[in-house]
Amino acid sequence: MTSPDPGAAPVAAARNTAALDRYRMMRRIRSFEERVGEMFLRGESAGSMLHLSIGEEGVVGVTDAMVEGDSFTTHHRGHGVFLARGADPARMLAEIGGREIGYCRGKGGSMHIADRELGHLGANAIVGGGIPHVVGAGLSYRNHGTGQVSVAFFGDGAMQQGVLYEAMNMAALWRLPVVFCCINNQYGMGTRIDRASASVDFAARAGAFGLAGASADGADVEAVHAAAQDIFAGARAGRPGFIEVSAYRFHGHARMDKSPYRTAEEEAEGRRRDPVANARARLEAEGLADADALDRLDAEAAAEMDRALDAAVQATMPPLPSMFEDVYAPETPTPEPLRRRLARILNA
Amino acid sequence: MTETTYREALRAALEDAMATDPTILLIGEEVGLYGGAYGVTKGLLDRFGPERVIDAPISEPAIVGAAVGAAMTGSRPVAELMYVDFAGLVMDQLGNQAAKSRYMFGGQIAVPMVLRTQGGTGRSAAAQHSQSLEGWFLHTPGLRLAMPATVNDAYHLLRAALVQPDPVVFIEHKGLYTMKGPLDRDRPDADWGRALVRRPGRDLTIVTYSRMLHESLAAAEALAGQGIEAEVVDLRCLNPLDEAVPVASVRRTGRAMVVSEGVMTGGVAAELSARLQELCFDQLEEPILRIAGEDIPIPVSPDLERAAIPSAGLIAEAGLHLMRREVAEWAR
Ligand SMILES: Cc1ncc(C[n+]2csc(CCOP(=O)(O)OP(=O)(O)O)c2C)c(N)n1
Ligand SMILES: [Mg+2]
Numbered sequence: 001m002t003s004p005d006p007g008a009a010p011v012a013a014a015r016n017t018a019a020l021d022r023y024r025m026m027r028r029i030r031s032f033e034e035r036v037g038e039m040f041l042r043g044e045s046a047g048s049m050l051h052l053s054i055g056e057e058g059v060v061g062v063t064d065a066m067v068e069g070d071s072f073t074t075h076h077r078g079h080g081v082f083l084a085r086g087a088d089p090a091r092m093l094a095e096i097g098g099r100e101i102g103y104c105r106g107k108g109g110s111m112h113i114a115d116r117e118l119g120h121l122g123a124n125a126i127v128g129g130g131i132p133h134v135v136g137a138g139l140s141y142r143n144h145g146t147g148q149v150s151v152a153f154f155g156d157g158a159m160q161q162g163v164l165y166e167a168m169n170m171a172a173l174w175r176l177p178v179v180f181c182c183i184n185n186q187y188g189m190g191t192r193i194d195r196a197s198a199s200v201d202f203a204a205r206a207g208a209f210g211l212a213g214a215s216a217d218g219a220d221v222e223a224v225h226a227a228a229q230d231i232f233a234g235a236r237a238g239r240p241g242f243i244e245v246s247a248y249r250f251h252g253h254a255r256m257d258k259s260p261y262r263t264a265e266e267e268a269e270g271r272r273r274d275p276v277a278n279a280r281a282r283l284e285a286e287g288l289a290d291a292d293a294l295d296r297l298d299a300e301a302a303a304e305m306d307r308a309l310d311a312a313v314q315a316t317m318p319p320l321p322s323m324f325e326d327v328y329a330p331e332t333p334t335p336e337p338l339r340r341r342l343a344r345i346l347n348a
Numbered sequence: 349m350t351e352t353t354y355r356e357a358l359r360a361a362l363e364d365a366m367a368t369d370p371t372i373l374l375i376g377e378e379v380g381l382y383g384g385a386y387g388v389t390k391g392l393l394d395r396f397g398p399e400r401v402i403d404a405p406i407s408e409p410a411i412v413g414a415a416v417g418a419a420m421t422g423s424r425p426v427a428e429l430m431y432v433d434f435a436g437l438v439m440d441q442l443g444n445q446a447a448k449s450r451y452m453f454g455g456q457i458a459v460p461m462v463l464r465t466q467g468g469t470g471r472s473a474a475a476q477h478s479q480s481l482e483g484w485f486l487h488t489p490g491l492r493l494a495m496p497a498t499v500n501d502a503y504h505l506l507r508a509a510l511v512q513p514d515p516v517v518f519i520e521h522k523g524l525y526t527m528k529g530p531l532d533r534d535r536p537d538a539d540w541g542r543a544l545v546r547r548p549g550r551d552l553t554i555v556t557y558s559r560m561l562h563e564s565l566a567a568a569e570a571l572a573g574q575g576i577e578a579e580v581v582d583l584r585c586l587n588p589l590d591e592a593v594p595v596a597s598v599r600r601t602g603r604a605m606v607v608s609e610g611v612m613t614g615g616v617a618a619e620l621s622a623r624l625q626e627l628c629f630d631q632l633e634e635p636i637l638r639i640a641g642e643d644i645p646i647p648v649s650p651d652l653e654r655a656a657i658p659s660a661g662l663i664a665e666a667g668l669h670l671m672r673r674e675v676a677e678w679a680r
Contacts, residue, residue: 046648047472098472098649109474109648125476126434127406160405188406190382196405261381323652327644335643338612339662339678345635346669346679 016288022064022221023279023289026057027298029080030276031305032089036079036096036110040255044313046098046109048255049125053080055250056183058275059153060084061216061224062243065232071119071137072151073130076111077183078123081153086118089305093312100318107318107326121150127188128154128161131180135167138176142238149235151179157188159202165209171240172210178240179231180206183218185249186270190261206242218247219273222282248273349532355525357499358388360533361506362426366396369424372510375402375411376428376464385430386466386525408434412441412463416515419461420449424510432467432481432519439484446515447490462509462516468559468609469646469657470523478646478653480558480610485517486586486619492516493587494540497561499529501584504536512540521559541588545597549577552603552667555594555620557583560607560658567663576671586616594620595627602633603670609657612640634670639663 033052039045053059056077063084066072074081083089087103095102096110103113111125121137124130130152137150158164159182171178182202186193193200203213212234216227224245231241248270252259259267283289289297324334352360366372374380374389380403383390393401404411408429415427429438446459469478485493494509494516496502502520509516538544546561547568554564561582568578579601581594598604604624608617617638624636639658646656665676 046650047474049471049473049477098647098652106649106652107475107645107647109472111474111476112648125474126436129476157406160407162407162409189378189385191378191403191405195381195403317651318647318649320652320655323642323644323647323656338640338642338658339676341612342637342639342666342669343679345637346666346675348635 051077058218065228089308090311099315138178156184175238212241218245357502408437429465466520474648475645495558508540543590543593547580549579556607566660
């Protein structure tokens with residue numbers, strides 16, 4: 001096959017590699033989240049407040065528009081985003097299990113994973129809680145001229161929190177290198193989006209604040225990525241943006257939720273919008289990878305996550321005295337353990 | 349008299365009150381179709397309809413603010429805050445608006461609302477979903493504050509909250525919802541604002557509330573095995589606060605421990621301990637001990653989480669020491 005433009009073939013090849021990489025990442029996220037579910041069933045997780053991002057893997061189109069040095073915050077359903085930004089699945093699972101080797105030494109758990117090195121400024125269990133932090137990060141980057149971008153990932157539920165709009169206004173007003181990414185999985189717990197929001201045109205809301213707004217079909221990771229590229233190009237140049245990634249939450253809100261508020265038909269329909277299956281079908285259809293190669297890739301992802309789960313469940317729990325560490329900076333006064341205080345009083 | 353759960357007693361209180369008072373409305377996240385994050389409001393949407401059982405968007409300041417406005421205008425709203433930790437979002441509406449309206453406006457504008465919420469540890473729900481923040485509300489004049497520890501109180505304190513003339517913060521404990529106990533709909537254990545002696549004893553007094561009542565009762569049982577009779581006082585309401593019952597007890601026993609799940613520093617236990625000291629000074633044989641939460645955020649790891657709050661074991665050990673009997677390992 002000859003190409004009229006000599007540059008086109010390598011560009012297409014690079015795009016194809018990237019598409020395959022995105023598929024691999026989505027598959028890893030899917031496998032990871034399945035292990036989180038397994039960990040809970042085995043009684044190895046710290047609690048049941050585990051929010052799986054299965055069905056939302058299309059967000060890889062957004063994380064792939066980020067570069068090293070970009071920072072981000074996530075909501076409580078942020079495992080996939082963090083994995084896509086380079087997280088070690090074993091340390092993530094360890095944190096989810098409250099283990100010492102976890103990203104936050106077993107202090108935070110699933111809803112509070114963070115890693116400064118990878119730019120993860122923190123997952124948040126307060127809906128909307130992490131959103132304004134990217135405004136502050138944007139200020140730092142703008143003032144220091146670093147070229148970095150900070151991204152807030154949150155759910156559709158956060159679209160009803162006032163702090164989002166305060167943050168959007170500031171980002172637009174001060175021309176900050178910031179992206180707001182709403183993963184719209186149609187539900188906030190048991191409340192479908194149209195029961196929580198009079199208008200569901202979220203990109204238009206962002207537009208009203210002077211942000212560049214886009215809405216992408218999260219079942220099509222390549223479409224998400226194309227939209228994200230534009231938004232990030234703008235943000236890096238001081239034109240903050242908003243991108244909505246539509247999705248369907250395949251499972252219950254957290255591990256105890258069986259979703260009695262929605263029908264089996266609706267779930268079946270929603271699960272047909274599967275970003276992982278779609279990406280795979282597309283790679284095959286476009287001849288970028290054959291079924292065998294994709295099967296191998298899937299098996300590698302599964303094996304990787306099995307190893308990660310094994311490592312996590314075998315890891316030890318944090319020692320009790322560690323609970324007094326990191327309330328304040330090291331080498332500064334720390335909280336006095338209650339028993340020590342009581343002993344001082346009683347032996348006085 | 350029936351045997352039921354704390355959760356069911358709360359639900360029954362809402363249902364009975366709503367059937368009696370048509371101005372009561374519920375507003376909060378997941379209170380309707382879902383039946384409440386902890387299932388307390390299940391069935392109420394079906395019975396009372398969407399005009400009185402209102403599923404709200406995730407907009408806590410406006411939920412509580414709307415409740416304030418509804419209360420000012422002839423409704424009696426019950427705003428549900430899914431976790432007390434979200435108080436961070438609503439403290440303006442609660443502390444600056446609900447709590448101060450009657451006073452600022454010279455007695456003209458009352459805010460008879462209830463903020464129902466739940467707190468406490470026990471589910472590895474981590475630092476933003478496990479706190480005991482009653483101290484924030486206690487520190488705010490204008491708010492009433494109730495924290496039921498038993499099934500009967502879950503019902504009767506909530507019914508009482510729903511006829512108060514002023515805003516009430518009503519804090520349930522997430523670790524008690526499945527607890528079973530007797531409910532007598534016709535007979536409250538005591539009035540609103542009255543403390544109760546849950547276990548009599550002559551040697552030392554344990555003053556507590558909410559879930560820590562049960563740790564304290566278990567500790568008293570353990571102490572009884574060692575020949576020490578601890579009296580356990582359940583405050584039930586922190587505002588209005590019944591000083592008379594705990595003061596009378598401590599004057600008799602001369603020894604007191606105040607047990608609270610909230611962090612120790614600047615907390616409810618500090619307030620209670622100060623009051624007891626002021627009023628029982630002459631009778632005290634020993635310093636009043638605060639047995640409270642460690643001064644740390646709640647960690648997610650289950651063992652650490654358990655260790656971050658008082659346990660029956662710790663309360664009993666401290667009690668033994670206070671009686672100058674056995675000295676626990678940690679106190680040597
Ligand atoms: C401020 C606040 N309000 C309520 C909650 C309880 N809550 C946790 S997740 C959730 C739904 C969030 O929906 P969405 O933002 O769409 O995220 P999703 O769970 O769908 O990923 C709610 C109401 C919370 N954690 N924080
Ligand atoms: Mg959602």
